[in-house]
Amino acid sequence: MSGERVALVVVSHSGGLADGVAEVAAQMAPDVTVRPAGGLSDGGIGTDFEAVLAAVTEADTGSGVVVLYDLGSAQMTAEMAVESLPEPEAAVVVDAPLVEGAIAAAVSAQGGGDRAAVADAARAAAGRSEVTDTAESADGADSEDAAAAESGAKAEITLANEVGLHARPAALLARCVADVDADVRITLGDTEADARSVFSLMSLTARKGDTVVVTATGTQAEDAIARITALAERNFDE
Amino acid sequence: MGCDAERVAAVLRAGGASVAEHKAELIELDRAIGDADHGENLDRGFAAVLSSLDAGVPETPGAVLKTAATTLISKVGGAAGPLYGTAFLRAATKLGDASELDAAAIATGLRAALDGVVARGKAEVGDATMVDALAPAVEAAERSHADGGDVAAVLSAAADAAKEGADSTVPLTARKGRASYLGERSVGHADPGATSTALLLRSFAEAAR
Numbered sequence: 001m002s003g004e005r006v007a008l009v010v011v012s013h014s015g016g017l018a019d020g021v022a023e024v025a026a027q028m029a030p031d032v033t034v035r036p037a038g039g040l041s042d043g044g045i046g047t048d049f050e051a052v053l054a055a056v057t058e059a060d061t062g063s064g065v066v067v068l069y070d071l072g073s074a075q076m077t078a079e080m081a082v083e084s085l086p087e088p089e090a091a092v093v094v095d096a097p098l099v100e101g102a103i104a105a106a107v108s109a110q111g112g113g114d115r116a117a118v119a120d121a122a123r124a125a126a127g128r129s130e131v132t133d134t135a136e137s138a139d140g141a142d143s144e145d146a147a148a149a150e151s152g153a154k155a156e157i158t159l160a161n162e163v164g165l166h167a168r169p170a171a172l173l174a175r176c177v178a179d180v181d182a183d184v185r186i187t188l189g190d191t192e193a194d195a196r197s198v199f200s201l202m203s204l205t206a207r208k209g210d211t212v213v214v215t216a217t218g219t220q221a222e223d224a225i226a227r228i229t230a231l232a233e234r235n236f237d238e
Numbered sequence: 239m240g241c242d243a244e245r246v247a248a249v250l251r252a253g254g255a256s257v258a259e260h261k262a263e264l265i266e267l268d269r270a271i272g273d274a275d276h277g278e279n280l281d282r283g284f285a286a287v288l289s290s291l292d293a294g295v296p297e298t299p300g301a302v303l304k305t306a307a308t309t310l311i312s313k314v315g316g317a318a319g320p321l322y323g324t325a326f327l328r329a330a331t332k333l334g335d336a337s338e339l340d341a342a343a344i345a346t347g348l349r350a351a352l353d354g355v356v357a358r359g360k361a362e363v364g365d366a367t368m369v370d371a372l373a374p375a376v377e378a379a380e381r382s383h384a385d386g387g388d389v390a391a392v393l394s395a396a397a398d399a400a401k402e403g404a405d406s407t408v409p410l411t412a413r414k415g416r417a418s419y420l421g422e423r424s425v426g427h428a429d430p431g432a433t434s435t436a437l438l439l440r441s442f443a444e445a446a447r
């Protein structure tokens with residue numbers, strides 16, 4: 001299974017940091033290979049070219065690798081490692097916040113995103129405005145395509161699971177619509193979140209008992225609503 | 239009267255000796271505006287280069303430089319690894335399999351090294367990095383070669399300019415690397431990488447005499 005998914009490598013100056021980021025990212029993406037490459041071989045702080053090269057080589061199961069780094073030489077070492085691969089196109093080093101980027105990339109990879117999509121997901125985690133205020137985005141609503149409105153679907157869901165839309169349920173939700181051809185939005189009060197973005201969902205801080213509105217537009221809008229409703233009915237597998 | 243592979247190896251050994259000698263000074267410079275490891279990093283890297291040369295000197299100057307490059311990339315562990323590694327690698331590639339380096343080759347090799355550092359680290363002159371030492375060094379080397387200087391003269395001109403370039407980083411605000419996190423507080427300190435570049439070129443010039 002994991003052979004079909006894009007893999008991640010986390011390059012850091014610290015072994016502990018790389019391991020921790022990989023651990024947190026992998027938790028949200030059980031079928032994605034996430035390899036840490038942190039610290040020097042003697043356990044010291046620094047970046048180890050050979051360890052990075054080995055991690056990238058081992059991580060790639062054919063669908064490519066997205067490499068994240070913390071700072072400075074980690075970026076340069078990662079870039080050199082990728083350049084020295086037999087096929088440098090197999091991997092890409094992305095400029096993204098390490099923790100948020102790794103999690104966003106892991107979720108995208110779990111959802112079957114290709115290398116470019118996974119890399120974009122990591123980059124998009126930088127300075128994202130986590131939620132869009134519906135009041136502000138109302139402007140564009142009028143001009144919205146009438147056809148899109150026709151293929152739209154909507155549902156109200158009252159969260160019954162203990163933790164609400166916290167990290168794990170948010171990841172499950174984002175994952176279940178990752179490959180659906182529809183724009184899916186979750187609204188709580190005045191705030192709206194992109195259902196494919198774990199951060200956006202978590203920023204709603206929707207809790208047990210809250211009622212959220214799910215709206216989907218696109219050819220598979222109905223399917224998207226059905227999947228989310230089913231997930232919520234299963235109490236997010238808690 | 240060019241530099242053959244043995245001579246290039248001797249030049250690198252002199253560089254390693256200089257790094258070892260100035261290790262504490264480089265650490266102190268990096269302590270002021272970085273993470274206090276530049277001397278340690280470079281010394282670890284050059285010690286590995288020297289032991290690889292002790293095990294056998296490759297046939298051509300280009301191959302010697304390539305060994306230095308790959309060893310530094312693997313062993314340094316900080317920004318200086320990919321930067322100096324890329325510098326030596328680009329020089330090695332530029333010099334191809336020539337069996338001796340003349341003054342023109344030295345100037346060309348230095349230019350390729352600078353291009354490599356800039357491509358890798360994206361720093362410009364004035365950002366308070368090793369580029370502030372290497373860029374004027376390349377220009378001085380090219381001038382010296384145009385004026386008819388030999389290998390030793392070209393390297394010596396490069397070393398003088400690199401020293402001046404390293405000193406010029408003192409009043410600058412660092413805009414690349416770890417020191418850039420300090421912003422204004424990096425003013426008043428010489429950049430460690432610019433200083434090591436000047437030290438290396440000085441030792442190369444002396445060993446090539």
Ligand SMILES: Nc1ncnc2c1ncn2[C@@H]1O[C@H](COP(=O)(O)OP(=O)(O)OP(=O)(O)O)[C@@H](O)[C@H]1O
Pocket residue numbers: 013046047071072073074268272273275276277279280315316317318319321355358359360361366367368369414415416429430431432
């Ligand atoms: N982007 C860059 N471009 C050019 N030179 C740079 C760049 N970043 C750092 N340097 C140079 O590297 C020197 C520091 O080297 P050192 O070996 O101490 O790496 P470091 O900064 O500790 O590495 P790390 O990025 O792993 O923290 C600086 O003094 C500067 O001259």
Ligand SMILES: [Mg+2]
Pocket residue numbers: 268272273274275276316416
């Ligand atoms: Mg340092």
